[in-house]
Amino acid sequence: MSKAVIEVSGLHKVYEGAVPVRAVNGIDLTITEGEFTALKGPSGCGKTTLLNLLGGLDQPTSGSILIDGTDITGLSDNELIDFRLHNIGFVFQAYNLIPVLSATENVSFIMLLQDRPKEERLARAEQLLKAVGLEGKEDKRPGQLSGGQQQRVAVARALASKPKFVLADEPTANLDSESTAKLLDIMEQLNREENMTFVFATHDDRVISKAKRVVSISDGKVISDTSK
Amino acid sequence: MILKVAWRNIWRSRIRSIIVLSSIAIGIWAGLLIIGFSFGMNNERTAAAIGATLGHSQAHSADFLQDPSPSAVIAPEAYENLVAALEEQPFVTGYAPRTMLQGMVASAKQTRASRIIGVNAESERANTTITTYMQEGDFFETRVRKGVVISEKLAEKMGLGMKKKMVLTFQDHNGIIHKATFRVSGIYRTLNAAWDELNIYVQQKDIERIIGTPLIHEVLISYDKSEDTEEKTAAISAAVVTPTVITSWKQNSPELGFADDMMGIMLVLVLGIIMLALLFGIINNMLMAVLERRRELGMLMAVGMNKRKLFSMILIETLMLGLVAGPIGMLLGDLSIRVMMNVGLDLSTKKDGLAELGVQSTIYPEVVPEYYLVMAFMVILTALVAALFPAYKALKLNPVRAIRGN
Numbered sequence: 001m002s003k004a005v006i007e008v009s010g011l012h013k014v015y016e017g018a019v020p021v022r023a024v025n026g027i028d029l030t031i032t033e034g035e036f037t038a039l040k041g042p043s044g045c046g047k048t049t050l051l052n053l054l055g056g057l058d059q060p061t062s063g064s065i066l067i068d069g070t071d072i073t074g075l076s077d078n079e080l081i082d083f084r085l086h087n088i089g090f091v092f093q094a095y096n097l098i099p100v101l102s103a104t105e106n107v108s109f110i111m112l113l114q115d116r117p118k119e120e121r122l123a124r125a126e127q128l129l130k131a132v133g134l135e136g137k138e139d140k141r142p143g144q145l146s147g148g149q150q151q152r153v154a155v156a157r158a159l160a161s162k163p164k165f166v167l168a169d170e171p172t173a174n175l176d177s178e179s180t181a182k183l184l185d186i187m188e189q190l191n192r193e194e195n196m197t198f199v200f201a202t203h204d205d206r207v208i209s210k211a212k213r214v215v216s217i218s219d220g221k222v223i224s225d226t227s228k
Numbered sequence: 229m230i231l232k233v234a235w236r237n238i239w240r241s242r243i244r245s246i247i248v249l250s251s252i253a254i255g256i257w258a259g260l261l262i263i264g265f266s267f268g269m270n271n272e273r274t275a276a277a278i279g280a281t282l283g284h285s286q287a288h289s290a291d292f293l294q295d296p297s298p299s300a301v302i303a304p305e306a307y308e309n310l311v312a313a314l315e316e317q318p319f320v321t322g323y324a325p326r327t328m329l330q331g332m333v334a335s336a337k338q339t340r341a342s343r344i345i346g347v348n349a350e351s352e353r354a355n356t357t358i359t360t361y362m363q364e365g366d367f368f369e370t371r372v373r374k375g376v377v378i379s380e381k382l383a384e385k386m387g388l389g390m391k392k393k394m395v396l397t398f399q400d401h402n403g404i405i406h407k408a409t410f411r412v413s414g415i416y417r418t419l420n421a422a423w424d425e426l427n428i429y430v431q432q433k434d435i436e437r438i439i440g441t442p443l444i445h446e447v448l449i450s451y452d453k454s455e456d457t458e459e460k461t462a463a464i465s466a467a468v469v470t471p472t473v474i475t476s477w478k479q480n481s482p483e484l485g486f487a488d489d490m491m492g493i494m495l496v497l498v499l500g501i502i503m504l505a506l507l508f509g510i511i512n513n514m515l516m517a518v519l520e521r522r523r524e525l526g527m528l529m530a531v532g533m534n535k536r537k538l539f540s541m542i543l544i545e546t547l548m549l550g551l552v553a554g555p556i557g558m559l560l561g562d563l564s565i566r567v568m569m570n571v572g573l574d575l576s577t578k579k580d581g582l583a584e585l586g587v588q589s590t591i592y593p594e595v596v597p598e599y600y601l602v603m604a605f606m607v608i609l610t611a612l613v614a615a616l617f618p619a620y621k622a623l624k625l626n627p628v629r630a631i632r633g634n
Binding site for chain 1: 236527631
């Protein structure tokens with residue numbers, strides 16, 4: 001049996017206000033190593049909030065989140081930053097690459113934050129860019145790459161830190177069909193060949209159709225959880 | 229790579245960065261010019277005063293410093309001791325004894341109070357630059373009995389000219405009042421209008437003939453160099469016997485000494501004001517840079533850039549602005565000063581006002597290397613301080629909201 005990478009229990013997130021919003025309302029979820037999971041649901045259903053909680057970017061109102069056995073809800077801000085750096089890869093909807101750095105530099109920057117030696121950084125960046133099909137584009141800056149290519153650099157960057165899993169928030173939202181297909185193929189291949197765990201928040205059917213497990217969320221609750 | 233990122237980030241908004249870099253460079257350039265001209269003006273004024281009238285130090289009897297009355301003389305044995313002490317000091321290049329009398333000078337047009345300086349013409353010429361300020365006649369080089377050298381300003385006010393007579397009235401050391409007619413044998417104009425208006429020169433031997441005995445109230449002392457004047461003065465002081473007192477030019481001309489002492493403080497204040505203006509420019513620039521890059525900074529925090537590294541990145545970017553603009557400003561300032569050192573700044577339209585301050589109408593700046601270090605330090609300090617608020621704003625970003633662009 002595969003090892004649990006993420007174990008969520010009794011997770012709540014309430015945004016206080018005139019009318020409190022229960023963005024996450026009692027979720028229990030376990031994601032094991034090597035899964036290719038899509039969190040699906042309409043806008044405002046709480047999937048991005050859940051993803052932010054899993055990534056340690058936001059703190060839950062109650063409940064626990066165990067990442068590889070560590071309860072991240074008890075970590076301080078600085079500990080969370082360090083935890084994210086070494087355990088979680090992120091892919092954002094808007095790519096969020098550093099525009100003044102080349103593809104290689106963008107990928108190796110996160111390894112610099114980990115204080116890894118230059119040779120290792122360059123070698124891994126080159127290997128990852130090759131893996132996402134960007135051989136020959138290593139020296140291009142984000143502005144010189146298409147949206148799909150930029151998102152592939154973002155995937156390479158997410159993997160560069162050797163994370164335990166990758167969280168991707170609507171990774172295909174800004175991509176055309178061809179770029180989406182290519183990106184999904186790459187991520188599927190990384191999942192298959194390197195046993196990398198991916199968790200997507202998406203409402204894109206193209207992503208959902210590729211996912212091996214689909215967790216449907218509505219009003220901050222899991223309403224269905226199906227594996228293919 | 230942080231350095232590389234910082235460097236490239238500076239050039240993201242090229243025009244904005246060029247504007248802020250230019251403002252820093254211009255601020256530094258202006259600061260260096262102010263320093264150069266201030267030092268040039270002050271040193272020239274001081275050198276002129278020391279050369280023409282003050283000497284590097286002076287000897288008096290202690291009584292004279294309390295009350296400069298005719299009786300407060302340096303006694304003959306004290307003078308001999310002083311001369312022996314001066315000749316022992318390798319840095320003393322010469323000395324000139326003076327008789328100092330307060331008196332009245334009268335022409336057909338006017339009567340005025342004046343300070344009558346009785347000089348040994350040869351010593352005075354050798355140890356001061358007074359001859360270079362002669363406008364008419366000479367400084368007792370032509371043999372003339374009872375000649376007087378007065379300033380151009382006094383001549384004008386009293387309606388006197390060369391070879392004109394003036395009557396000097398003064399009291400001797402015994403309280404006896406003497407009156408004698410002198411003839412103008414020279415007219416001078418130093419850089420110090422206030423000095424010119426008050427002081428007239430006669431020969432000691434003429435005073436001696438009138439009074440009947442030699443009187444020495446003051447001995448002007450010249451050094452080989454103007455550096456370490458206080459230490460040199462102290463060395464002579466230690467070698468002379470009381471009641472002779474040696475005072476440096478700063479003590480003899482407190483206003484010049486004060487200006488010299490205050491100049492450093494004033495210049496640091498001026499530089500501080502320039503840096504304060506630059507500070508707000510840099511803060512504005514960096515704050516805009518941080519706010520424009522909210523999404524990117526949020527991403528960096530999300531993926532694991534800790535607060536220390538984020539702070540360092542903003543700090544390095546800000547420092548780089550100073551490190552790029554600083555040398556440019558200093559180079560421009562240095563070049564400008566070196567050009568102006570030859571050309572000078574012509575302020576002849578303000579000639580009379582400057583003369584009242586003892587300053588020439590053309591000011592030549594000086595290169596003051598130690599202030600380059602002060603300037604470099606201030607630029608770095610300004611950049612560091614300017615980085616604090618933008619860096620604080622960056623640290624306060626919420627990664628989730630920042631990534632969304634909120």
